[in-house]
Amino acid sequence: MNVLSNPVIQAQDPSLPLCVPGSVQDLPRCPPGFNLGSRLNPAPMLGLQGAQRSTKPQRELSPEEQQELRRKINSRERKRMQDLNIAMDALREVMVPYASSPSSSSSQSHQPGAPPGRRLSKISTLVLARNYILLLGSSLQEMRRLLGEVSVGVGVNSGPVPRLLLAGGWPLISSPSQLLLTQESFLRSALLAPVQWSSAGASGGPLCPCGVCRLPRFSHSTPAPRFPK
DNA sequence: TAGGCCATCTGGTCCT
DNA sequence: AGGACCAGATGGCCTA
DSSP: OOGGGOHHHHHSOTTSOOOBSSSOOOSTTSOTTOBOSOSSOSSOOOSOHHHHTSSSOOOOOOHHHHHHHHHHHHHHHHHHHHHHHHHHHHHHHHHHHHHTSTTOTTTTTTSTTOOTTOOOOHHHHHHHHHHHHHHHHHHHHHHHHHHHHHHHHTTTOSSSSOHHHHTTOOOOOSOGGGGOOOHHHHHHHHHTSOOOOTTTTTTTOOBOTTSSSOOBGGGOSSOOOOOOO
8 A cells, every 4th residue: 555655645644634825724733824724715614604594593603613613524524534545545455466566567557657556546446446346246157157057067078177167268357457458448448338248248148227236137136235325 | 737636625415 | 413425626746
């Protein structure tokens, strides 16, 4: 994990916000004259108009209270984003070794010409992980299909080795980096087109109509769970 | 210098 | 009411 490559994190302690001129001073560690926050509102909007629109009459907040509330909200949001980044880094840890492996000459393709070891961007990490998951699922389906073939054919063929295995029909993915193409084709294939299924899709099997998972229909007989927001 | 990527602030909305 | 989540805006850093 190459957190240090992050310029913002590099600049200072990641637990600290950036200090910029002209907004609410969020933490006392900002040097004098440098405040956190919006570059848009030198006089920050602390009135929380949304809350004020409420039909309920609300207690007027003093400027200090408004500032404190805004600080709390900002701090929570920072924490939330930092947690998200921690999770993203954990995902990178899994994907990066493959994405930057020498075997994938285009592994840094999301950043053409980028030096090796450059960390995956968020979008690259997510797309790479998605494709890898989809292909693992595809491999699993193929494996099950072949195992079925073996169990059927074991009484017919003399050898225990499945014919398709010997024929090289095994759709194994040795590493996620195989899913990294050139930047353009990588993103296009990942975001706009379904993965080319080695068995179900390519053989004309119907794709899930949900438009999100695009898995072969047989891969989940029960409706995909709907996760609460 | 333009474009990509990023962190942060902010206001709005939804949920508990 | 407070927190989580989201999207828009903004500016900094880096690379081609």
